[in-house]
Amino acid sequence: MTAEDFALPRQTHDIFAIMARGHFISSNGTKDNMSRLYDIINQEENFPRLQAYFNVIKYNIERGNNYFYFSRINEGNSLIEKKLETFERYIDVIDLFASMDNKITIGSRFRPAEIAEECNANVRLKQKLQKIPMYRSETMLNKVRDICDLMARDSYLELEDENTESYKVLDSYNYLMDVINAISIYEESTGTDSNSSGIIYN
Amino acid sequence: MNTENVRILNRIVEINISNVKYADIELCGNTCFVGTNNFGKTSLQRAILFFYSANSRGLGIAQSQKSFEEHYFRYENSYLVYEIATEEKNFFVMVYRHNKLVFRFVDAPYDADFFFNANDEAMKIKEIISGLEKRGIYISNQIDTFERYRNIIFGTETDKQLAKFHLLKGNEKYQNIPKSITNVFLSSKNSIDSRFIKDFIANSLTTENSSIRLEQVERQLRQFNEKYTDIETFIKKETQQLIELIDKKYDQVHLLKGSQMELADKLGSSLRFAESQNEAIREASKKKEEELEILTEDHEKLISEIDNKQGNVREEIGYYDKSIRDANKRLRDYKDKNIEEAVEKNAEREKLQVEQNIARREYESLTSNVASIELKYASLLEQLRNDKMAYINTINAKTSEIFNHYNELQLLQKNEFNKRESELKTKREEAFSEVNAEVTAKQIEFNELKSDEKVIRNTRFYEAEIKNIETELAELRAISYKNKSERAIKQNMVQTLQREWEAIEAKLKTSLSNEVNRTNGEIIKIKNEIKDIESKLNVQHDAFYGFLEKNVKDWHHTIGKVVNEKLLFRTDINPELKEETLKTLYGVSLNLESVDVVSKSIEEYQFEKNERLALIRDLEEALNAFQTSNNEEKMLAADKYGKQLGEFKEDVKVLSYSLDLADKREKKLMIELEDWQMKAGGEVEQSLSGNRQRLNIVEEELTLLNKRKNNLVDDFNRQLDQLKVYSEERLQDLKSRQETEISELEVEKKNQVKEFESKEEEISKEKETNFKSKGVDSKQLKQVEMRLKEVQEALKEIDQYAQLVSDYLKDKRDIFDKLPDFIQKKEEYVKSNNELTAQAEETTRKFNLKRMELNKQKRAFDEELIEFNNGVNFYSNNFRETPVYAKYSEIIERAEAKRTNYNIMDLCTQLLKNDSHFNEEYGAFQRYVNDFSGRFRLDNHFNFIIRNDATQAEYERFAQNLRSFINENKIELSIAETATQIGLVTDSIATKVKELSGQKDKIQHIITLIAEDFKKAEFEESKLIEFIKIKIEESDNKVYKLLKRIEEFREEHGLIYNEGLFNTDFATGTKREISGRAVKLLEQLRSAIKEQEQEEIRLQDLFELKFNIKEGMNETGWTHKIDSIGSTGTDILVKAIIYITLLHVFIKESSHRSSKDFKVHCIIDEVGQISAHYLRELLKFAKNRNIMMINGLPNKSGLESHYKYTYQFRKEDSGNVRIFPSIVTEVEA
Structure with a gap:
């Protein structure tokens, strides 16, 4: 079976190239024609074709709130664990972002300097920032920069303007929020079962 | 000295030019300059080039270096003099600086005396001019522009006085000659690459502006693309x-904020x-x-x-x-x-007394005759009566005693009763007054409570609050009513304006589409005409026309006057030239002087074609202008109506909002009012319930008290009754005992009295008998006695009640009457x-x-x-x-x-x-808001941008602006603008591509000529170069290809009036499809431009040139690059040959057919590595094409012997350079 048999859109390769790296395609992304790619996947006739095509190679397109990403069919436990580990540090980042005076939400545009400045002026935020494990970040600004850089690499943010170092929050940020919201923390039971404490990822 | 009767730049004289004080260099033959680097060879060559190009900026002077003017003309007496040899008399042109560079033509051969005074010092221009004028030599006015100078030199000047100062007679393309010479000079240092040749040809054919600046295109595309993306994002x-x-x-x-502010x-x-x-x-x-x-x-x-x-x-x-x-x-x-009876009887007492006295006297009179008997009997009777009376009296006394006794007892009883009764009554009164006091107190309380209730019922609790709310409600309702009617009016206005706006839009749209149709119709018509002309031009070479052009001189004035135009462009009539019929029409001679020429020259056809092209351009421009003005009108309408509509809509919204608010407020107030009323009712009820409870208690107490009172009454009444019954019983008993005792006494008395009465009767009868016996009327006596007795009885009875009556009368007088x-x-x-x-x-x-x-x-x-x-x-x-x-x-x-x-x-x-x-x-x-603005680019043209640290006011302003944007329907304007923009972009690309590719024919023509010239070249002698072949191929430039596709697209679909750019109301299927393709093409072009990183598309990008050169045994094959033919010398030779060929072709193409007797220079610096053999070959090759070579050599190497003139450069101690002729003899050429 070839790609032609699926009557795939021209941009299939571009879509694969982005999502196979574990990145998201967000509807409000501008780099690499991202919003167009989103529209293409989102088109009624395209989605089932792409899904069928990628399923052949054991990829599944997951649809989020204005974003798409790949998941592996029959994902191995080790992969899931790895994902969870990656995610863990985002909990603190999102906590920090959500605690800002000017809350960072989808579509927000900000500069790392602004966040660093606010953290500097607010002890609570400062502590939250310090809690985030980022190596090699000596100053607060550099740490925020590293976080933004990391998030941009993971396609949650987009560096819109390199000159002003302006980032935009992409729709994929919803993914992080959704995962956070899916976490349920429950009271430790009377038993001493080590599995029964901590957080659960739904 | 020119001896060949041809026009040529004969000499160049430098006076105070750069660091050369004076140099007089002859140039009417191959010339070479020998000198080490930096001695001024290239400067001199530039000065020569300036003669041809007259463009101080196209001389290859680097930006970092001083400009030509600055470097060459340092002094006010700096002059460059070019002497031109002609068929008759030489003339010269001098260049000097008068703020800028200016020229003057002098109709005389150059003479140093014109410029120098007796002290061998160069004179100022004024002195020179006056000197020349004194000598009677014609000197032209100052020529201020390079353009005019070139027109004169290249023979296109219309001023008759100046027309003679030409080097050659150029045609409309004469600019190619100086360009070619310049290009040869400028590219001579580069390696030989087809690109340079391409550049050479292209540069010679085009002006500086005839390229497509990709940066500009990219900018236009980017602007369009950005707008398109913005709109696309918006309408998602x-x-x-x-x-x-x-x-x-x-x-x-807003509402919440308002209410918060209100609350605050x-x-x-x-x-x-x-x-x-x-x-x-x-x-x-x-x-x-x-x-x-x-x-x-x-x-x-x-x-x-x-x-x-x-x-x-x-x-x-x-x-x-x-x-x-x-x-x-x-x-x-x-x-x-x-x-009453007693009183009545008492009233008769006196009467009875009188009656008694009368009866007594009557009795006395009757008894007066029998007084003794009477007396005896009377005393007996009297005795008896006295006894009887005594007895009666005794009995009466006893009776009265009993009567009195019992009466006393009764009185006592009565007194006792009365006493007891009054005691009871007092007690009762006391108890009564006590209870009554209580009852009264309770009654008072009851009444108070009742009046309190009345007061409570009449009291309006929370009256002020309720009144305030009622007032506010009334005001609110009045305002709401007013606002409702105002809103209805404004909604009406909105509808009216909307209709008006739509009508205007429809009108504008119709007029635009009519204009587009009309213009497209006209353009198609003109295009057909152009096609017709082009077909004529295309076949003219092989047609009768071409034949006439080649073979018949001035045919336009002979055959051209009588021939049918269609015939001229037929290719199947095989014309042949027959000497005998020349100037005749099939042997018939005609005088055609008065006949108008009907045939047209190629130039005329070209002109007509150009004219039509210009017409199309004009039409398109007019359409563009129309479209622009249509758009402007649309925008004006949008501005006018949009703003008004926006305002009205905003007003409607504000009114709706305030009505909503009022409605909510009214509901709230109603609830509040109800609350207050309920509260007031509750308060009344509460007060009343308290009051009622008390009232009930009091009422109950009152009932109890009344009951108590009644009981008391009953009790006392019972006691009284008992007392009364007892007393009455007692009295009755006493009475009955009294009566019994009295009646017993009465019976006794009666019996005794009867006895007395019977005795008395006996005595009376005895007396009567005695009387009778003595004649006394005893009957009458008896009557009197009876009457007397009755009266006495009555008086007795009266006396019995006398006391009572007297008491009564006293009481009556004292009490009863009052x-x-x-x-x-x-x-x-x-x-x-x-x-x-x-x-x-x-x-x-x-x-x-x-x-x-x-x-x-x-x-x-x-x-x-x-x-x-x-x-x-x-x-x-x-x-x-x-x-x-x-x-x-x-x-x-x-x-x-x-x-x-x-x-x-x-x-x-x-x-x-x-x-x-x-x-x-x-x-x-x-x-x-963040999500919304984040969907747009950072610098989107709607300015939908909000900073992360924006204030509340900024967020609100954002929402307000967005609202006005929607109300004023600005998206339609933006769509219209963008649609116009895509039209303009494609149009501008198409026009530029058309302009540029229009020159492709010229290139093809030039290449053909060059190929032919190569063929003609005689390399036989040396056998070194067997052949040089050149061919043209389609360009594989991706950007150009896309540009071309856009141009074709534009040609196919005419002016793209892109109302179907977005899926709006205007869109129709076809338009959408066309627009979609246009957008896609533009996007492809944009990415290609980005990918290719090319600044501009020039003429040379339109085609590919390939060479095939065979040198000795080496054949390069068809290749772009020709730098690997052989040794450097060979390369220089081939390069020079190609340049000379190019120059030759261009000169031939650009000069008037009649102008043949002239020579130009080909300036190629640095030919030092060429062998003498090659040089000779080269000079010969050039000479055959009427081209003189000017070359630079680093040093004397024998090569200079092949030139007619050789000049050496030497730097003197003062830093000045001296240029002097080297004494050599021209060997050949």
């Missing part, structure tokens, strides 16, 4: 949903009011308390006065009551004793007592009312004070430190002191509660 479903959400949320946020204002007012009223309320409350005290005091005083009065009255009533009761009792007693007075008086006192009771009740009622009112007022003040204090405390402890206070502090602090319907605590709580709700809503609003 998700974005539209976000707009709706933002709009809705903004309203909510109320809070401020309440606080100020509380502060200002605190002391006043405290005072007022105190005053009310005092008033209450005074009122109670007054009331008590009044009541005690009334009580005193009532006591007195009651005493009077008691007195009269008792008197009346006693009188009645006595009356009853008298009545019981038949007092009884009506007593009753009257008692009634008066009762009335007055009642009046006093009523007065007391009224006073108490009034007092209670007033007390209640005062209590209520005082309670209201106290409650208000408590409420104020609680509110202020709550405000200080729980509100003042919150961020909500900080947010609204200005409003709170600035509010005027005013009473509101809300208490401070409620206001604070509500504000705090609302704020958290507001924050939630605002968060959502911000999220929507």
Whole structure:
């Protein structure tokens, strides 16, 4: 079976190239024609074709709130664990972002300097920032920069303007929020079962 | 000295040019300059090049170097003199600086004396001119522009005086000659690459501006693409949903904010009011308390006065009551004793006395005759009677004793009864008065409670609040009514404007589409004409026309006047030239002088074609202008109507909003009113229920008291009755005993009396018998006696009641006659007592009312004070430190002191509660705005941008702007602009591509000529170069290909009027499809430009040149690059040959056919590495093409011997360069 048999859109390769790296395609992304790619996947006739095509190679397109990403069919436990580990540090980042005076939400545009400045002026935020494990970040600004850089690499943010170092929050940020919201923390039971404490990822 | 009768640049003279003081260099043959680097060889060559190009900026001077003017013309007496040899007489042109570079033509061979004075110093221009004029030599006016100079030199000047100063007669393409010469000079240093050749050809054919600046195209495309993306993003479903959400949320946020501000204002007012009223309320409350005290005091005083009065009255009533009761009792007693009869009888006493006296006297008279008998019998009778009387008296005495005894006993009994009765009655009265007092007290209380109830029922609780709300409601309803009608009017206006706008839009659209159709029709017509002309031009070479051009001189004036145009362009008529029929028409000679020429020259056809092309351009421009003006009109309409509509819509929205608000407010007020009314009702009910409870208790107590009273009455009555019965029984017993004893005595008396009476009768009878015997009328006597007896009896009876009657009469006089007075008086006192009771009740009622009112007022003040204090405390402890206070502090602090319907605590709580709700809503609003603006590019043309740290006001402004954007339908404007832009972009690309590719034919032509020239080249002699072949191929430049596709697209679809750019109302299927393709093409072009990183598309990008050169045994094959043919020398040779060929072709193409006797120079620097053999070959090759070579050599190497002139350069100690001719002899060429 070839790609032609699926009557795939021209941009299939571009879509694969982005999502196979574990990145998201967000509807409000501008780099690499991202919003167009989103529209293409989102088109009624395209989605089932792409899904069928990628399923052949054991990829599944997951649809989020204005974003798409790949998941592996029959994902191995080790992969899931790895994902969870990656995610863990985002909990603190999102906590920090959500605690800002000017809350960072989808579509927000900000500069790392602004966040660093606010953290500097607010002890609570400062502590939250310090809690985030980022190596090699000596100053607060550099740490925020590293976080933004990391998030941009993971396609949650987009560096819109390199000159002003302006980032935009992409729709994929919803993914992080959704995962956070899916976490349920429950009271430790009377038993001493080590599995029964901590957080659960739904 | 020119000896060949050809026109040529004969000499160049430098006077004070750069660091050359003077140099006179002859150039009418191959010339070479020998000198080491930096001695000025290239400068001199540039000065020669300047003669041809007259363009100080196209001489290959680097930007970092001084300009040509600065470097060459340092002094005011710096001159460059070019002497041109002609067929007849030489002339020269001098260049000097007069602010800028200027030229003057002098009709004389160059003579140094013209420029130098006796001291061998170069003169100033004025002196030179005057010197020349003195000599009578023609000197032209100053030529200010390079263009004009070139026109003169290349023979296109129309001024007759100057026309003769030409080097050659160029045609309209003469600019190619200086360009070619320049290009040869400038590219001579580069390696030989087809690209340079391409550049050479292209540069020679084009002007600086005839390239397509990709940066500009990319910018246009980027601008279009950005706008397109922005619009696409805007019209997306998700974005539209976000707009709706933002709009809705903004309203909510606005509403909440408004209500918060209102609450804050109320809070401020309440606080100020509380502060200002605190002391006043405290005072007022105190005053009310005092008033209450005074009122109670007054009331008590009044009541005690009334009580005193009532006591007195009651005493009077008691007195009269008792008197009346006693009188009645006595009356009853008298009545019981038949007092009336007794009195009646008593009244007859005197009459009876008289009657007794009469009877006594009658009896005496009758008995006077028988006095002794009478006396005897009388004494006997008297005795008897006396005995009888004594007996009767005794009996009577006994009877009366018994009677009296029993009467006494009865009296005693009666007294006892009366005493007991009065005791009981007193007791009863006491008990009664006690109960009555209680009843009265309760009744009073009952009445008070009743009047309280009445007061409560009449009191309107919370009247002020209810009235305020009612007033506000009335005002609100009035405003709402007004707003509703205003909104209806505005909605009407909106509809009307919308209709007007739509009508104008439709009109504009129709007129535009008509114009587009009309223009496209005309363009198609003209294009057909162009096609016709082009077909003629294409076939002219092989047609009869071409034949005539080649073979018949001035055919236009002969055959051209009589031949059919169609015939001229037929290719199948095989024309042949026959000498004998020349100048005849099939042997017939015609005088055609007066006949007009009908044939047209190629130039004319070209001109016609160009004219039509220009016409198309004009039409398109006109259409563009129309479209622009149409758009402008559309924009004006949009501006006018959009703004008005926007305003009206905004007004409608504001009105709807205020109506909504009013509605909500009305509902709220209604609820509040109901609340107040319920509260008032509740208050009434509460007051009433308290009152009623008390009333019920009192009523019950009253009932109990009445019961008690009745029991008391019953009890006393029973006791009285018992007493009465006992007393009556006792009396009856006594009476009956009295009567029995008396009757016994009476019977005894009767019997005794009968005895006495029988004795008396006996005596009487004896007497009568005696009388009779003595003649006395005993009958009459008896009658008298009887009558006397009766009277005596009656008197006796009267005497019996005499005492009673006398008592009665006394009582009557003293008591009974005054009884009506007593009753009257008692009634008066009762009335007055009642009046006093009523007065007391009224006073108490009034007092209670007033007390209640005062209590209520005082309670209201106290409650208000408590409420104020609680509110202020709550405000200080729980509100003042919150961020909500900080947010609204200005409003709170600035509010005027005013009473509101809300208490401070409620206001604070509500504000705090609302704020958290507001924050939630605002968060959502911000999220929507961020999400919305994040969908657009950072620098989107709608300016939908919000910073992350934007203030609330900025967010709100964003929402407002978005709302106006929607209301004013600005997206349609943007779509229209973008649609126009795509039209303009494609149009501009198409025009540029067309312009550029229009020159491709010229290139093809030039290449053909060059190929032919190569063929003609004779390399036989040396055998070194066997052949040089050149061919043209299609360009594989991706950008150009796309540009071409756009141009074709444009040609195919005409002017793209892109209303179908987006899926809006205007869009139709076909238009959308075309637009979609156009957008796709433009996008492809944009990415290709980005990928290719090319600055511009020039003529040379339109084609590929390939060479095939065979040198000896080496054949390069068809290749772009020709730098690997052989040694450097070979390369230089090949390069030079190609350049010379190019130059030759261009000169031939660009000069007038008639102008043949001229030579030009080909300046190639640095030919030092070429072998003498090659050089000779080269010079020969050039000579055959009427081209003189000017070359630079680094040093003398023998090569110079092949040139006619050789000049050497030497730098003197002063730094000046001296140029002097080297003494060599031209070997060949």
